[in-house]
Amino acid sequence: MSAVWLNLITILCVSCTALSNPESSGVVWKDVGGAVTIQCRPPELNQEMLNLRKGLNEDIQVLFKESNSDKNTIATEFTSRLQLNGEFPNVDILIKNLTSGDTGPYWCEYKRFDPKSSQVVTIKGEGSVLLVVTDGPHQDTAQQCETSSKNLVLVPVVISAAVLLGILTVFFIWLIFKTKTLRTTVTPRHVATNDVYEDMRGTLRR
Structure with missing residues (x-):
């Protein structure tokens, strides 16, 4: 059990450093079974795509949404628990029935095609958070971090x-x-x- 908490503390401390910028919303503490809303906002207009990614290396794609399409691509583990509100590009992403496996940093990532360079430009959006889902007190962990x-x-x-x-x-x-x-x-x-x-x-x- 102590090893689990040690790993959690390490993730928190590293993620706190990674999220220590004006684009992030800090650490969000939630209990198992609760819900969290991630408010993704673009720093620039004329964005065409939105990715919600999870992990220190942003290796898990939770959500993919295009501005001109009503279809959304949602990761399997979030399919029945994720709900979108608002109009693109200002999207509120609600994740329900949280589990301890949902703990980690979530990144709002916007993309658009730049005709000048003929490349897709990726920028970080506002609203990125570090989500911590626990089934008990979390104050000691926060103090240690x-x-x-x-x-x-x-x-x-x-x-x-x-x-x-x-x-x-x-x-x-x-x-x-x-x-x-x-x-x-x-x-x-x-x-x-x-x-x-x-x-x-x-x-x-x-």
């Missing part, structure tokens, strides 16, 4: 501080070594004495 995110931010700060401290230490050691070297290389001043003169005076007296 938040703590992990803070730790991820602190790691580069600590590393930068350590590198800076190391550079300053090396600089001060070099400065002290340089100062000592200069002191030892100074030529001592020659002081004239009268030893020879006094010795000669003593010889003459004899």
